[in-house]
Amino acid sequence: MFESFTRYHFFSSFQIAHHIEHQDSAGKIGSRGFLHQSAWSKCSNLDSVANRTSIGMAIHQQLREIMTASKDAYEWNKRANRLAENGKHQEALEAYKKSIGYDPVFVEPWANLGRLLASTGNYENAETCYLTALRIDPDHWWAMTAYAAYLMTIDDRWNEAEMFLQKAVKLQPDNVKVWCTLGVLFTDVINEEAESAFRRALEIDSEDRNSRLFFAIMLVHVERYQEAENLTRSIIENNQSDLRAWALLARTLYAQARLREGIRAQERVVELGNNEMDHWWRLSQMYMEGGYLKQAEYAIQRSLNLRPDFVDGWEQLVEIYNEMGREKDASSTRFALSELFRINPDAMRDENGFLIPRNKAKVKDA
Numbered sequence: 001m002f003e004s005f006t007r008y009h010f011f012s013s014f015q016i017a018h019h020i021e022h023q024d025s026a027g028k029i030g031s032r033g034f035l036h037q038s039a040w041s042k043c044s045n046l047d048s049v050a051n052r053t054s055i056g057m058a059i060h061q062q063l064r065e066i067m068t069a070s071k072d073a074y075e076w077n078k079r080a081n082r083l084a085e086n087g088k089h090q091e092a093l094e095a096y097k098k099s100i101g102y103d104p105v106f107v108e109p110w111a112n113l114g115r116l117l118a119s120t121g122n123y124e125n126a127e128t129c130y131l132t133a134l135r136i137d138p139d140h141w142w143a144m145t146a147y148a149a150y151l152m153t154i155d156d157r158w159n160e161a162e163m164f165l166q167k168a169v170k171l172q173p174d175n176v177k178v179w180c181t182l183g184v185l186f187t188d189v190i191n192e193e194a195e196s197a198f199r200r201a202l203e204i205d206s207e208d209r210n211s212r213l214f215f216a217i218m219l220v221h222v223e224r225y226q227e228a229e230n231l232t233r234s235i236i237e238n239n240q241s242d243l244r245a246w247a248l249l250a251r252t253l254y255a256q257a258r259l260r261e262g263i264r265a266q267e268r269v270v271e272l273g274n275n276e277m278d279h280w281w282r283l284s285q286m287y288m289e290g291g292y293l294k295q296a297e298y299a300i301q302r303s304l305n306l307r308p309d310f311v312d313g314w315e316q317l318v319e320i321y322n323e324m325g326r327e328k329d330a331s332s333t334r335f336a337l338s339e340l341f342r343i344n345p346d347a348m349r350d351e352n353g354f355l356i357p358r359n360k361a362k363v364k365d366a
Contacts, residue, residue: 070102070106072102072103073100073102073103073106074106076096076098076099076102077095077096077099077106077108077112079095080092080093080095080096080098080099080112084116092116093116096109096116100113105136106136107136107137107140108133108142108143110129110130110132110133111130111133111140111143111147113129114126114127114128114130114146114147115146118150118153123150123154130143130146130147131147133147141168141171141178144164144167144168144171145164145177145178147164148160148161148164148165148168148181148185149161152185158185162185165178165182165185174204176204176205176208177210179197179198179200179201179211180198180201180210180211180214183197183198183201183218184214187214187218188218188221191218191221191222194218195215195218198211198214198215198218199215201215202215207238209235209238209239212231212235213231213232213235213244213248216228216231216232216235216248216252217248219231220252220255225255225256226256228252229249229252229256232248232249232252236249241272243269243272243273246268246269246272247266247269250262250263250266250268250269250286253265254286259290260290262286263287263290266279266282266283267283269282269283270299270302274302275306276306277303277306277310278303280299280300280302280303281299281300281303281310284296284299284300284303284316287299288316293320293323293324294324296316296320297317297320297321297324300316300317301317304317307354308340309340309354310353310354310355311337311340311354312349314336314337314340315337317333318330318333318334318337340355341355
């Protein structure tokens with residue numbers, strides 16, 4: 001646990017790499033008494049009512065200092081959220097620290113900082129942030145929901161996650177985020193409960209993007225592809241640049257043996273996220289299945305440019321060249337792959353087809 005909020009120097013070394021969801025305080029300025037914006041405006045009228053004694057003026061000054069700190073904490077938390085949304089994660093981390101520095105009992109930046117740290121694998125420090133938030137306010141729905149989402153990613157902590165979410169649902173029965181997170185928790189575990197949670201979320205807000213997206217993912221898991229497609233298309237109608245929705249649409253179309261439509265959807269995915277190796281790899285597999293060898297070659301080359309240690313990609317490229325009768329290219333690609341192993345003698349292929357140090361690998365089945 002942190003002994004004081006001045007001991008934040010260790011945060012500066014963290015490299016935040018993932019987009020996060022976070023929570024603004026929805027008008028609340030701080031968790032110290034949950035001061036509201038209206039209270040801040042009333043502070044300007046205190047001069048007319050403050051007792052003109054030394055004690056009265058001292059109380060007046062202390063109240064102003066508390067409210068100023070709470071307002072600054074609120075603004076820095078909002079700023080951090082915007083920075084995170086724009087991909088400026090290191091700056092967001094520093095802004096969360098500033099928010100906490102102004103008001104160390106303001107719950108939201110502690111919970112938001114926990115999500116930011118968890119996204120890098122700094123689980124110990126992330127958990128410290130979550131637990132600090134919940135010590136400040138054990139009934140804070142956002143802190144509980146964010147902590148539960150984190151617990152879902154940790155082995156053997158599913159029951160803890162459910163406990164926090166069930167409590168959050170009781171406290172916030174009409175909160176879309178809580179119901180959506182509960183649906184995610186139950187997906188692939190108790191799918192009937194997951195569907196019930198997602199439907200409740202969509203009753204509250206039929207346009208909520210995350211509820212529709214994660215509900216569609218659940219439907220894919222239980223092979224209800226047409227329903228998943230309908231939900232996914234409704235997201236895309238609202239936002240033609242929603243990469244995750246396009247990726248899910250490509251998957252649902254492929255699962256329904258609608259290969260050409262799936263390819264078109266996956267091509268849209270790489271347009272929106274062309275620096276993601278996985279997107280190019282999935283597209284190459286679709287091209288291969290459709291017999292589009294030239295396009296498959298290009299897609300695999302793009303994936304290998306992004307991840308040269310992707311052994312499966314090199315082997316797939318050899319296969320393509322063999323099918324195209326380009327033996328010289330197949331031979332040079334085999335040589336490049338052998339060189340990859342030669343210069344990494346202590347590495348092996350992991351379960352995902354990447355070359356990694358032998359002591360860290362989970363071996364891919366032959």
